[in-house]
Amino acid sequence: MNFNKTRLVKCLILISSIYIYGCSTITEMPHYIAINTIDFTKYTARGFQITPESYMGQYESIALFQAILYPRIFHANDTITYSYYDPKIPESDFWTIEHIRVSELIDSVYRYTSKLGANAIVNFKADVVTRANGDILYGCYQISGFAIKKLVKNPRSPDSTQ
Numbered sequence: 001m002n003f004n005k006t007r008l009v010k011c012l013i014l015i016s017s018i019y020i021y022g023c024s025t026i027t028e029m030p031h032y033i034a035i036n037t038i039d040f041t042k043y044t045a046r047g048f049q050i051t052p053e054s055y056m057g058q059y060e061s062i063a064l065f066q067a068i069l070y071p072r073i074f075h076a077n078d079t080i081t082y083s084y085y086d087p088k089i090p091e092s093d094f095w096t097i098e099h100i101r102v103s104e105l106i107d108s109v110y111r112y113t114s115k116l117g118a119n120a121i122v123n124f125k126a127d128v129v130t131r132a133n134g135d136i137l138y139g140c141y142q143i144s145g146f147a148i149k150k151l152v153k154n155p156r157s158p159d160s161t162q
Helices: 002-022 041-045 102-115
Strands: 059-069 073-080 089-097 120-133 136-150
Touching: 059 102, 089 136, 102 120, 102 136
Parallel strands: none
Antiparallel strands: 059 136, 073 089, 120 136
């Protein structure tokens, strides 16, 4: 019976330590509005359309694509020297993740598909995808779509001159 009490005590200690370490503190969060946009106006000004919609007019298929922008992840090892004769001693040892922009990825896809002859990307989709490198979680931008060459204006579009 002594064995069961010891086992019970160990189990209770384990459960209570998991409970204590597993609890997180809730902090206040301010009220805010976040508006995120992807601006396509510079492509539109060049006669290149990017839309999440389908195209109903006549077109030539150019390419179905998916592109992912991965940030640079690099090891930062800052050092300090305590005196001229002492060797450098590591002050911090951490990883740095590069800040990336979805516009960089869209620019790359625009240049690539334009060279192939496309003047539009339809069924456009943009996502943020989480990846892991060891213990480090980081975000990537992923875009996909269908590059086409529009042959005639869409008869349903408001800018049609029919």
